[in-house]
Amino acid sequence: MTLDDIVRQAKAKYGASPTTTLSFDESTGQLPIELFITDEHSEHFLSLKTSGDTDRGLLTGLMALGSIPCLLIALWQLAIGNYEGACNGLIVAVPLIVTPFLWETFRRLPLPIIFNRRTREIYYDNNGTLYHAPWDGLKALTCEFQIIGPYTAGMTNASLEILVHQFGNTESALMISLGTPMGKTLDMQKGFWEYIRSYMNNGPWFDENGNPSDSDRFVKTQLASNLRQSGFLGHTRKVIAEKKAAANGKNYLSGIDVAMLLGNLFFHPSSLIQDFTYKIAKRRSRIRWPKIVLERLRGDGPATRLIDLEKEAKP
16 A cells, blocks of 8 residues: 555545645654653653543442442441451452452453654554554654534544554555544644654654753653543642642632542542553553564564564565
8 A cells, every 4th residue: 555545545534624744754843742642651662542441440440439338337347346247348348349350450451552662663453463664764644624513613623644554464554543533633633743753763752842852851741741540639739739829828729629629539549549450451451462562662672673574574
């Protein structure tokens, strides 16, 4: 599949909306920006979420929160020497936590799209089939379009897609989306492409202009906006502290601030359990990558690209 074929497919998909081709080695003119889909940003690879399964662990967290009364009753019964009552409380509480935890951690979590700096290539899993693409020479297509619903005004959306081909079968290719296009603008997608470009070409750490940097300050600032559930309490407290400083401590709290603070305090234990469950599920899912990918994600792993292995395998 050539780039012209990709453009024709994009026109068929998005109609008359103009498409823009982005290159791995050409600036888009936008500053790098992260669009809340980075799963992991490390020294050796950048992984992007591929689906809306980021709420993994929510059920476990809520069920654990619901089991607190049973646990308290069990402790009370234990304190007064009623061991049978304590056991009954645990019999109810433990399955409420363990059952959803096992279900959510053992159920497959969709694998992310991985940009490997060491080997300068991209990995993608499609239902157990490995697809990849070399970074050098990579092109991306972006297209801005509008969706108009019967009850809403027009909503601007913009796609960002790259071409990958099946490992060992160059005739089989896929266009994959780097995040959902919903609510994105063309400039936002160009900025995200600059974030990827900065990582692959200048990273792993870079400044607000995408230039190489010895500090990870800018990257951490970008990733700080991509909050996990357990981070909302700290974010709310930070917002309240900023309002207090701006108002010199006078009349800085609103009803919404109080409601958000109390709500986040109440659900914080549940959020911690949710994040822990997601972390375990992600760790278990990572082993589903083929060995040739896992060893290249290591800092001391092979530096050969998959496309080089394909060339060597040709008779």
